[in-house]
Amino acid sequence: MRRRVEATQDVESLWPNGLGTTLAIASGRALAYRSGVARPAVTAPQWTMDRAGRIGQPAGAGRHARRELDAEDVAAWLVGQLPEGRYTGLVVGSPHGAAVHLAMALGVPWLPVAFEVPTPEVAAGEHPAADGERLARDILADNPDVGVRQVYDPVWRGWSGAATAYAVVRWRRLPAAYRRFIAERLYPDAPVVVVRDVSRWQTSPGEDGYSFQLGSRASGLGPGDYRDERSLRGRAPRQDSDGERAVDRALVEDLRRYGSAHGHPVRQVLYRHPDVLSGAVADLYRQWLRAGERTGGRLVVECGRLLDAWHVLRAGLVPYWCEHPLRSAVRSLSWWLAGSEPFVSVDVFAEPPGMPLPTVAHLSEWQAVAGFGTRHGLVDRRCARAYPAGVVPGHHATQVLRMHPYDLPYLPFLEVPPALAVMAHSAQSDGLLVI
Helix, strand or coil: CHHHHHHHHHHHCECCECHHHHHHHHHHHHHHHHHCCCCCCCCCCECCECCCCCECCCCCCCCCCCCCCCHHHHHHHHHCCCCCCCECCEEEECCCHHHHHHHHHHCCCEEECEEEEECHHHHHCCCHHHHHHHHHHHHHHHCCCEEEEEEECCCCCCCCHHHCEEEEEEECCCCHHHHHHHHHHECCCCCEEEEEECCEEEEEECCCCEEEEECCHHHCCCHHHCCCCCCCCCCCCCEEEECCCCCCHHHHHHHHHHHHHCCCCEEEEEECCHHHHHHHHHHHHHHHHHHCCCCCCEEEEEECCECCHHHHHHHCCEEEEECCCEHHHHHHHHHHHHCCCCCCEEEECCCCCCCCCCCECCHHHHHHHHCCCCCEEEECHHHHHHCCCCCCCCCHHHHHHCCCCCCCCCCCCCCHHHHHHHHHCCCCCCCEEEC
């Protein structure tokens, strides 16, 4: 049993970490399969973890040992997930499954503007904010072009031990690997679309680009519901700020200047809540499929890591992505379904949260969503058996969706201006801004 726990810790020490990494890999995989080329073989960088649970340190280095990280190496690794060749555009921004589906409809890559670093020592310590700042100081010293948001959620444990405490490393300037990609691998006048989460959260500001965030929306709670004074002892009072998924404003301005200098217009899609973007992209897919004389009547509901942009595109499905398996997410999905034309089939991949919480959707609520299908509606059986305290591997959605037949011939990719115009006029336009 002890060996199994240590193996789990080693997996969680892999970096870059988090949803953005999962989506970047999914984007590269989908583009490779769609183009019929080999997937790039890129070795993931990683930290080692000693027996005491310290990341990036040799055994006995002590909890105050220095942590080293090169954000430029991470950016190069993310770009390395994409198959070779030139592209007609690029989508960057906040990690969101629907943003990857949008990029696939446009036939372009998706890249994150941040990545996560697990910080288990923050969760184990007595002063999470101070411990997070100490770790962030090492990262900021070596990487002046990033900011660090330490997130500590004492409520949310989830399927991964790293879900309790992690640092979000956000670029404040466009990394060199992204600059080279835009300059060398985009066709002239190819647009860059920035998808931005503009939700708000309360944070305690620090120095030199550091901030501490108590709680996260993964739990379904709001910032006012977290009142752990121990975590904030000795810190500046919390103030209203952008959320952990936000895109740094300085990076947006840097991207606009760089894009203008190289002839690449920059468009932005802003959303206040992840469900809004999911509904808008699902509407876009349905209209795209129908314009290509497809039914657009088969819906797949993805959740968290359980998604596969390639098989959705290959099989002609309509995707709707939920960030977390929360009651609020299921409620928004239900309202969207109620306002949409009926779907013939609804397949649901409800990712088990790993722990029961009052804010987590009950399995019966997911089954009610599947009931919107007029002929077929099903919550995936493996997900249902594991829900809510079990674990379903991220590749499970791929294994199931690959059973859907091909919907050939492939539809031509959408162009950016008309696609964004459809999203702007979507029924989900409340809380969505396209500029």
